[in-house]
Each structure stands twice: as C-alpha cells, then as structure tokens.
Amino acid sequence: MGDILNITNGDSAVEIMKKAGIPGKFLPWKDVLHDGPVPKGLGLEELSKIRAEFIIGRGWGEPENIRRDFIERDDTLKSFREYEKVILWFEHDLYDQLQILQILDWFHDKDKNGVELSIICRDKYLGMLSPGEMKNLLIFEEPITEKHLVLSSKAWSAFRENSPKEWCQLLDKDISVLPYLKGAVTRMLEEYPNSDNGLSRTEQQALKIISKGESLAGKVFGLSQKSEERMFLGDSSFWVLLQEFIDSSPELLTLREGTKLAYPTARDQELTITPVGLDVLYGKRHWLDIKDYDRWIGGVHLEHGSVWCWES
Numbered sequence: 001m002g003d004i005l006n007i008t009n010g011d012s013a014v015e016i017m018k019k020a021g022i023p024g025k026f027l028p029w030k031d032v033l034h035d036g037p038v039p040k041g042l043g044l045e046e047l048s049k050i051r052a053e054f055i056i057g058r059g060w061g062e063p064e065n066i067r068r069d070f071i072e073r074d075d076t077l078k079s080f081r082e083y084e085k086v087i088l089w090f091e092h093d094l095y096d097q098l099q100i101l102q103i104l105d106w107f108h109d110k111d112k113n114g115v116e117l118s119i120i121c122r123d124k125y126l127g128m129l130s131p132g133e134m135k136n137l138l139i140f141e142e143p144i145t146e147k148h149l150v151l152s153s154k155a156w157s158a159f160r161e162n163s164p165k166e167w168c169q170l171l172d173k174d175i176s177v178l179p180y181l182k183g184a185v186t187r188m189l190e191e192y193p194n195s196d197n198g199l200s201r202t203e204q205q206a207l208k209i210i211s212k213g214e215s216l217a218g219k220v221f222g223l224s225q226k227s228e229e230r231m232f233l234g235d236s237s238f239w240v241l242l243q244e245f246i247d248s249s250p251e252l253l254t255l256r257e258g259t260k261l262a263y264p265t266a267r268d269q270e271l272t273i274t275p276v277g278l279d280v281l282y283g284k285r286h287w288l289d290i291k292d293y294d295r296w297i298g299g300v301h302l303e304h305g306s307v308w309c310w311e312s
Helices: 013-019 044-059 063-079 092-110 130-139 148-161 165-172 181-189 201-211 217-224 236-249 275-281
Strands: 004-006 025-028 085-090 116-121 254-255 272-273 296-297 300-303
Touching: 004 013, 004 116, 013 025, 013 130, 025 063, 044 063, 085 092, 085 181, 092 116, 092 148, 092 181, 116 130, 116 217, 148 181, 165 181, 201 217, 201 236, 201 272, 201 296, 217 254
Parallel strands: 004 025, 004 085, 085 116
Antiparallel strands: 254 272, 296 300
C-alpha cells in the first residue's frame, strides 16, 4: 500500500515503523532546528540550503550527501499530492516540536487537493519503541485541522524572528491545540544565556555534572539527558558544547594531556573542570565575558554586544 506518506523524526523511527508493518512511504525529517540559523524570509528550498551548510560546517557528514538529502527530502514533501494521506509521527520534545512547526507551516498555504493530513504525537520516544508499541500508536492518530496549521505558522514565524519576543509571547497564548508546544517554547528559551552566569541550561547541566566528579564525556551526556523533562539533544550537539569549553581562553574544561575530544569516547578522554569553569558555574565570572559569542537560535543571531538573556 503506497498511498500514505509517513513523515517522522529520523531513520531510527523509520526502521521500527517498517518492522511494525506500517504501510506507505517514509520520510525522515532530519534536522536539528534548535541548533544553528533558521532565519526568516526564506522558502523551504532556500532555508534547506542554509541548514545544509550549517550541518556541513559542523562536520556531521559528507557535504554532497547532506546537500542531496535535503533536496530529496524537500522533493518528497512537495510530491505529497501523490498520496491519499500524510501522517506526521512525532514526539513531545523540542527537537520534534520544531519539526512539526516547520512542516505544518509549509502545508498551511498549500492546496491539499483532497489529501488527508493527520498527526500522531505522544510522550513516547519513537526510536526507543518496539515494533508492536509503534503500531499501537495508530490508535492516537488525529486529523490536522486549520487550527493546527494556523498555530504552527504563527509559532514558526515567531521562532524565525530576529528577536525572541514573539516566541516568548507564545507562553501567554492558548496553544493547547499542539499540547506539547508550550514545553518546547520554554525549553528553547532556556538555551539562551542566563543572566547570572551566561550559561544555557544545557551548558549549566554539563559543568555541574563534571564539577561533581563525572569525567567521561559519554557519561556526562547521559546524565545531562536524565536531567531533561523531555530529552531532545543529540550527542553531536553536546560535543560541540564541550569543545567550546575546552577551546575557550581561559579554559572552562580540560582534557587529559595528549587526548582529544572524539566520538565514540575512550576512557582516556577525561574531562576536568578548571577553577575558571567553577567560577562561571557559580556566578563568580560570566561566560559572556570569556566566550567570543556567535550563535543562532532560530532567527536570533547572538553575537558579542548583541546577546539576549533568559530569566526563568
């Protein structure tokens, strides 16, 4: 049966869905939208080029493969009228919620030509399910309505603004038609530097875990994940964060002499928090006074002299 297009969050979920006998074609929407530039004013193809170059710049794959994957992904989405139904399969965390917003915003102004849109979104990590558990999620399928599309367009636009104000204002609106969106909005805001020491929530968690004695990067990542109400961050993004602490001047973290931070981790890759790292962690020094800040959150470009901070 090939008249269904299933869009989901990555290859792991696709493999389980295939084993579960879910009918149709599968489209993994592989993009870490919470990391890197997502500027406003660009259509899908133009934005995909920016996202591809960001991922290439991170060194997360072969450039030709990354560019091709984005083109093929977008072409599959644009062919949706070849199907009778499109089902979105997603999770409750920030990574997935941003993907939902992007996809539903794209659908908002499109002539559906009778194609049925539906969504399955639960507080389950799709890549961790058994095939039977994945198949059982079909009972939670619900139609995507105009309310879903309107809210997604507003929220996606807010995320891509060059100020976080509209994104923050979503917390004061009724956005319950996407029941997990409010938590995602808050979690994204927590990735802005906090006003006390300039660390994001993830950075704060990492330094705190290491300060308590955990030295192996893989275990630090695992403990940081356990600190999350809804896990969303991949290990590749976490490694970038750790490397920035190592490369800063002065350093916040050090590695055992003669080793480099690499994945998969080895037992000789031991992290140690420096006195400066402890000072930043406990608010005696400010990370923004040390780091040459240059980071994007959605459409907001955080750079030296122009940094938004978040107070929970």
